[in-house]
Amino acid sequence: MTKPLVDRRSVIAETRPYSRIAVIGAGAWGTALATVARRAGRDVTLWGRDPAVLRSITENRQNVRYLPGIDLPEGITATSDMAVALSGADAVMLVTPSRTIREMSRTVGRHLAPGTPVALCAKGIEAGTGRLLADAAAEEMPGHPIGAISGPTFAHETAMAYPTAVTVAFDFTHEDRISPSESTAARFALSLSSETFRPYISDDLTGVEIGGAVKNVIAIACGMMTGAGFAENTRAALIARGMDEMKTLAEALGGRRETVTGLSGAGDLTLTCSSRTSRNMSLGIQLGEGIARDACFGGKPVVVEGEINAISVMDLAHRMGIAMPICDAVHRVLHQGADLDTTFAQLWSRPIMAEPKALDITIEHPVMPAPVGGLAETAA
Template sequence: MIGAGSWGTALAMVLARNGRAVNLWARRPDLAQQINEQSENVDYLPGIQMPRGLVATADLAEALSGVEAVLMVTPSSTLRTLCQAMRPHMPASIPVALACKGVERRTGYLLSEVVGEELPGHPVGAVSGPTFARETALDHPTAATVAFPFSYADRLNPETSPAVRMAISLSGGGFRAYVSDDLVGVEVGGAVKNVIAIACGMMSGAGFAENTRAALITRGTDEMKQLAQTLGGSRETVTGLSGAGDLTLTCSSTTSRNMSLGYQLGQGIDRPSCFEGRPVVVEGEVNAVSVTDLAHRIGVPMPICETVNAVLHKGADLQEAFTALWARPIEAEPNALDLSLPHPAPDLPLQFGEI
């Protein structure tokens, strides 16, 4: 397990509870030492004792020695650099599953493409779903999707495929894994849902309630579907755990850092003061740029993501940006009906501050 934050630690605990020997790599030597001495990740999952079979280390060579599979939970912005550091120590041909989400900003690559470029010869997949780390670590009933491309041989003998082997390793107790061969669809769902969650947080923080959140979740799902389909994934995948499931969870609670950031901004708190001034990494903040840049390159309209990006990174006023979002031309649903009509009242503002 590469990454000893809350989610990496929670997944490591799932695997250890299921009888797997787990090496948990932490970037900080002091964190690795504390985990080994106390059997607890005090920094990220305080109060939860770890099962046996889990050893932490800050040495990549030690973490990767003799392993049969790698799961990566690292910020999307550092993934490429970390893969380069891992390359000399990787056992040949072992599968790599990404439990992090996003789109690389410079290239517009999905994270699996980044890993494939830096770690050639390794099957690359993803683990994604509606999974808050603390609940997973406490063994609450939780479900997620494991996605890898399936070769012809994998289809003949699915039980030997990387996706099925990873799903079996993760499944046990409260954790239930499903299998998918649509890696693109699973990755798009994971990347886009964080941006939509910031939008939900912004509007909730501004005082709007369930109608608004339901509209953003539903139309956000459509943005995910369009991007996934254009990139070669399946729209159906986006309605599953890694898409609509993860989106619903992330947009429903300020336990999500993405929802929490949006909520604070919606309340009028300036970005440097959010999270009480702590330097919290929020993937949707980074991916608001990379997702919209990718959408521009391939011609996919993503107005909710565009709105979030404008507020976060282009100095747009939150009230004006969301008023403009709601005043866009009238469209059809589903998109198969080709329709676009001018909005009848584009200049009528949303009633911020009067709820």
């Protein structure tokens, strides 16, 4: 029998978990990740701004505002003092909205010990600069390894210990290539692993970040078509072609197309495009039903990451000279006042092209664009 090149037991034995993890952001996902780390045996400190939320975590072991009814494990320390939260931390998860990453990175960096790794748990592209979030964070926290944790995750399911898988991505150094089991990504993955939470390790930070940013925009498109009265054929087409847009942008920025077929791409895209639990999908459904944007979510000011990311994704695509027609359709409806029915009819009647990029064919579509609503009536 041929002896395996790597003894899996020795790899696991060599990897050292981080012992003390600080989670910055006490919303639903931050609280869920604090729960994950605590269940994995780590010492966990959770930072947040809302005194009522922190008090409920400390006194009742529940985040009554963001994860009501879910009991959190004992031993999570909740605080509003950033210095206290980061004191002694040997790893950090930054779980705040994408638009705050630069500002929060600047604040966090002032309290971190040199070389402490930071995993970003938001998804998006920085507005205005077109930078990936890890690049923006690295500018504010020089000397700290910056990575991302991404995948198909709803916070309440994760907090309830439903089996969940994610990708942990950090760029690999030369030393990481020699000893991958001691890489930051591997140590982070081991630090969060438990019976119900399964991380996978990646060295393609760019691919993972692009998957997380673009999937939210595609989910809005799926919601729009669902709300307009269409069904599974349409959604499946948008998911498949949306994933191709994700792959194209990732590859243009130095990522790998393969990464986008994994948890942080196809996995997250499938989840977000399949459930009203996703705020992105839910927003799209409401808009497809004809509800005005300011009346969506009952008129409440709900932050929808895909709505914000549609601007930065298309800005970046234009700079790179990349066609992303689904994302462009969402952007035009959300931010340029385009009619939803007409915009998606135009999307469907674009020139006919080959699916493998190596086959260079473009044929004018024989059907003139018609409003989506009209197509729905015809189908009925």
